[in-house]
Amino acid sequence: MPAEAYFRLDVDAVGFQHSFPAYLQMDNDDLLRQKVFQFLESGVPTEVEPRAYSSEDVQVIIARLQSLMDNQLDEKIKIAGFTLQPYHPFDDEDDLVQSCETCMYYLLHRRFCELPELSIPVEKDWSCRLWRI
Numbered sequence: 001m002p003a004e005a006y007f008r009l010d011v012d013a014v015g016f017q018h019s020f021p022a023y024l025q026m027d028n029d030d031l032l033r034q035k036v037f038q039f040l041e042s043g044v045p046t047e048v049e050p051r052a053y054s055s056e057d058v059q060v061i062i063a064r065l066q067s068l069m070d071n072q073l074d075e076k077i078k079i080a081g082f083t084l085q086p087y088h089p090f091d092d093e094d095d096l097v098q099s100c101e102t103c104m105y106y107l108l109h110r111r112f113c114e115l116p117e118l119s120i121p122v123e124k125d126w127s128c129r130l131w132r133i
């Protein structure tokens with residue numbers, strides 16, 4: 001079975017995370033974070049570039065994310081351009097390295113991206129092209 005199909009099936013199994021009671025939420029976050037990791041580690045390409053630096057670029061990506069069904073987490077990850085490593089802008093050495101840890105949408109204690117169109121557990125060293133400071 002292709003990795004993407006496997007991932008979608010598994011995400012369906014845990015895709016109802018918001019219906020979990022609070023005391024189970026962290027376990028569910030860990031499970032989903034692990035599935036995202038496995039999906040990215042399988043080598044599925046994501047849209048890492050072009051980065052979304054203008055508000056117009058951001059709105060185009062956000063509109064694409066909003067068009068997805070709730071169980072299309074694999075597409076969400078591809079469109080947002082997720083990576084398992086921080087992104088290093090190469091056109092300006094003074095630019096800040098882009099990682100979830102330095103992003104305004106990162107919830108430190110939950111290790112979670114609170115951008116509404118993503119809203120998934122992440123790791124501090126991951127990144128996506130919707131990164132904002």
Ligand code: SF4
Pocket residue numbers: 099100101103104105106112113114115118122126127128129130131132
């Ligand atoms: S928006 Fe920020 S916190 Fe969310 S996945 Fe992208 S870089 Fe990480």
